[in-house]
Amino acid sequence: MQQTLLERSRLGDAAAFSELVKPYQQPLFRVAFRLLGNTEEAKDAVQETLLKVWQKMDTFDPMRSFDTWLFAVISHHCYDVLQSLRYRLRKVSLDQVTTRMTGTTPEEAYVNKELAAELNRLLDKLSPKQRLVFVLKEIELFDTEHITTLTGLTGDQVKSNLCLAKKKLRTYLMNTAN
Secondary structure, X not given: OHHHHHHHHHOOOHHHHHHHHHHHHHHHHHHHHHHHOOHHHHHHHHHHHHHHHHHOHHHOOOOXXXXXXXXXXXXXXXXXHHHOHHHHHOOOOOOOOOOOOOOOXXXXXXXXXXXXXXXXXXXXXXXXXXXXXXHHHHHOOOOHHHHHHHHOOOHHHHHHXXXXXXXXXXXXXXXXXX
16 A cells, blocks of 8 residues: 555655655654654644655655655754754743643643653753754654664764763753752
């Protein structure tokens, strides 16, 4: 089924492309939200990623993994956004709740909202590369090999950025606890 949709999409069938990317929209949003920390920025990132992918579908190599390509495009896009002056000057809204952190009771919803806000505050302490690697490895649970494919970093760079991110977060948490 996916192979047929891929082929039709490569030939310019917009309906096939829409069907092909539908199951990826929430996972793409989660990655973008974790990296950018803002619902609107994450939605924009998903839309821009899907537009880029649609425009480049004719160049996609069907022998490669479509989902790896898709996540690489959004990772690179989010990294570019994080590096941009516009993003740094924008006031990050910490009043966001992730789609994975929904509570069934008002108390759970409140706690999850607070946890999401604290996670965003912590992630803001990291460099864009460290944040990207940390989110992909520790939150989205991608393996190192997949992260190297998505980011273009070497395995050693992934491990180094992850180690630095954890060290920064640990230091920050210890300092705020005291």
